[in-house]
Amino acid sequence: MSSMLFESGVIEIGNNADDWGPFTFDFDDGLPSGISIASVDVKSYLGRVTPSDKLADETETTSELVPTAATVSATIVSVFLTLPTTTTYLDASHTLVFEFVTDNAQAGTHSAYFYRVKVVREA
Numbered sequence: 016m017s018s019m020l021f022e023s024g025v026i027e028i029g030n031n032a033d034d035w036g037p038f039t040f041d042f043d044d045g046l047p048s049g050i051s052i053a054s055v056d057v058k059s060y061l062g063r064v065t066p067s068d069k070l071a072d073e074t075e076t077t078s079e080l081v082p083t084a085a086t087v088s089a090t091i092v093s094v095f096l097t098l099p100t101t102t103t104y105l106d107a108s109h110t111l112v113f114e115f116v117t118d119n120a121q122a123g124t125h126s127a128y129f130y131r132v133k134v135v136r137e138a
Contacts, residue, residue, distance in 0.1 A: 024129070028096050030137045034083055037093035040113065040129065051089040053118040057081050057111055061103070063130050064110040076104050080132065081111070096132060105136040 026038055042052065059081050061074040079099035086093045092113060099105060108131040117123040 024131070026096070026132045028080075028098055028132060028134050030098065032096060032098040034095040034097060036095035037086070038096065040092045040094070040127075041090060042092065042113075042115075042127065043090040045125075045127065046090060046117070047119075047123075050123070051118045052087050052092065052115050053122065054116045055085055055087050055092050056114045057085040057092065057094050058114070059109045059111050059132065061107060061109055063108065064112065064128065066126065066128060070112065074103075076101075076109055079104060080109055080134070085113075098136075099134060105134055108133050 028035060046052070058070075058075060058077045060070065061076050064070070064073050076099060079101060080096055081094060082097055083095045085095075094111065111129040111132060113127040113129070115123075115125045115127070117125070
Protein backbone atom coordinates (compact mmCIF):
# COMPACT_ATOMS: atom_id res chain seq x y z
CA MET A 16 0.00 0.00 0.00
CA SER A 17 1.41 3.38 -0.95
CA SER A 18 1.08 6.65 0.87
CA MET A 19 -2.15 8.61 0.73
CA LEU A 20 -0.11 11.79 0.35
CA PHE A 21 -0.08 13.07 -3.22
CA GLU A 22 3.04 14.36 -4.85
CA SER A 23 2.90 18.11 -5.16
CA GLY A 24 1.05 19.28 -8.21
CA VAL A 25 -0.70 22.43 -9.32
CA ILE A 26 -4.34 23.09 -10.05
CA GLU A 27 -4.84 26.69 -11.07
CA ILE A 28 -8.13 28.49 -10.43
CA GLY A 29 -8.65 31.87 -12.10
CA ASN A 30 -11.28 34.52 -12.73
CA ASN A 31 -14.88 33.39 -13.11
CA ALA A 32 -14.14 29.84 -11.90
CA ASP A 33 -17.40 28.49 -10.54
CA ASP A 34 -17.75 24.75 -9.88
CA TRP A 35 -14.73 24.30 -12.19
CA GLY A 36 -13.80 20.67 -12.73
CA PRO A 37 -14.07 17.92 -12.00
CA PHE A 38 -10.54 17.41 -10.77
CA THR A 39 -10.15 13.72 -10.06
CA PHE A 40 -7.96 12.03 -7.48
CA ASP A 41 -7.37 8.27 -7.71
CA PHE A 42 -6.73 6.60 -4.36
CA ASP A 43 -6.59 3.01 -5.66
CA ASP A 44 -2.90 2.56 -4.79
CA GLY A 45 -3.37 3.95 -1.28
CA LEU A 46 -6.32 1.84 -0.17
CA PRO A 47 -6.04 -1.63 1.38
CA SER A 48 -6.71 -4.44 -1.10
CA GLY A 49 -10.40 -4.94 -1.84
CA ILE A 50 -11.50 -1.83 0.05
CA SER A 51 -13.40 1.10 -1.46
CA ILE A 52 -14.20 4.60 -0.29
CA ALA A 53 -17.67 4.78 1.27
CA SER A 54 -17.63 8.55 1.81
CA VAL A 55 -15.24 11.47 1.69
CA ASP A 56 -15.19 15.00 3.04
CA VAL A 57 -12.92 17.40 1.15
CA LYS A 58 -11.75 20.53 2.93
CA SER A 59 -9.34 23.24 1.86
CA TYR A 60 -6.87 25.28 3.89
CA LEU A 61 -4.84 28.37 3.13
CA GLY A 62 -1.17 27.69 2.41
CA ARG A 63 0.71 24.41 2.63
CA VAL A 64 -0.75 22.07 5.25
CA THR A 65 0.83 18.72 6.08
CA PRO A 66 -0.30 15.72 8.14
CA SER A 67 1.80 16.96 11.07
CA ASP A 68 -0.10 20.28 11.22
CA LYS A 69 -3.05 20.70 13.58
CA LEU A 70 -5.98 21.52 11.26
CA ALA A 71 -7.76 23.53 13.97
CA ASP A 72 -4.85 25.99 13.86
CA GLU A 73 -5.04 26.46 10.06
CA THR A 74 -7.26 28.83 8.05
CA GLU A 75 -10.02 26.77 6.46
CA THR A 76 -11.14 27.99 3.01
CA THR A 77 -13.59 25.21 2.15
CA SER A 78 -16.77 27.27 2.11
CA GLU A 79 -15.41 29.40 -0.74
CA LEU A 80 -12.98 27.15 -2.63
CA VAL A 81 -14.82 23.80 -2.40
CA PRO A 82 -18.48 24.78 -1.89
CA THR A 83 -19.84 21.70 -3.71
CA ALA A 84 -19.60 18.29 -2.07
CA ALA A 85 -17.12 15.92 -3.67
CA THR A 86 -18.37 12.84 -5.47
CA VAL A 87 -16.83 9.44 -5.01
CA SER A 88 -16.72 6.17 -6.89
CA ALA A 89 -14.94 3.12 -5.47
CA THR A 90 -11.46 4.70 -5.45
CA ILE A 91 -11.81 8.03 -7.27
CA VAL A 92 -12.85 11.36 -5.75
CA SER A 93 -14.02 14.21 -8.00
CA VAL A 94 -13.81 17.80 -6.77
CA PHE A 95 -15.17 21.04 -8.23
CA LEU A 96 -13.51 24.33 -7.29
CA THR A 97 -14.72 27.94 -7.20
CA LEU A 98 -12.81 31.23 -7.12
CA PRO A 99 -12.94 32.51 -3.53
CA THR A 100 -14.21 36.01 -2.77
CA THR A 101 -12.25 36.66 0.44
CA THR A 102 -9.27 38.84 -0.45
CA THR A 103 -6.74 36.87 1.62
CA TYR A 104 -7.72 33.65 -0.20
CA LEU A 105 -6.90 35.20 -3.60
CA ASP A 106 -3.44 35.14 -5.14
CA ALA A 107 -2.60 32.37 -2.69
CA SER A 108 -2.06 28.63 -2.57
CA HIS A 109 -4.32 26.18 -0.78
CA THR A 110 -4.14 22.56 0.38
CA LEU A 111 -6.94 20.03 -0.14
CA VAL A 112 -7.50 17.56 2.71
CA PHE A 113 -9.48 14.40 1.96
CA GLU A 114 -11.05 12.67 4.98
CA PHE A 115 -12.22 9.14 4.12
CA VAL A 116 -14.43 6.46 5.53
CA THR A 117 -13.99 3.02 3.95
CA ASP A 118 -16.70 0.53 3.01
CA ASN A 119 -15.43 -2.38 5.10
CA ALA A 120 -17.08 -3.60 8.31
CA GLN A 121 -14.68 -1.56 10.44
CA ALA A 122 -15.50 1.65 8.52
CA GLY A 123 -11.84 2.62 8.63
CA THR A 124 -10.83 6.26 8.37
CA HIS A 125 -7.85 7.94 6.75
CA SER A 126 -6.76 11.34 5.44
CA ALA A 127 -4.86 12.44 2.35
CA TYR A 128 -3.35 15.80 1.40
CA PHE A 129 -2.90 17.54 -1.95
CA TYR A 130 -0.84 20.70 -2.30
CA ARG A 131 -1.43 22.92 -4.24
CA VAL A 132 -4.46 24.68 -5.55
CA LYS A 133 -3.18 27.99 -6.82
CA VAL A 134 -5.78 30.78 -6.86
CA VAL A 135 -4.81 33.46 -9.35
CA ARG A 136 -6.88 36.60 -9.64
CA GLU A 137 -6.25 38.10 -13.04
CA ALA A 138 -6.14 41.89 -13.35
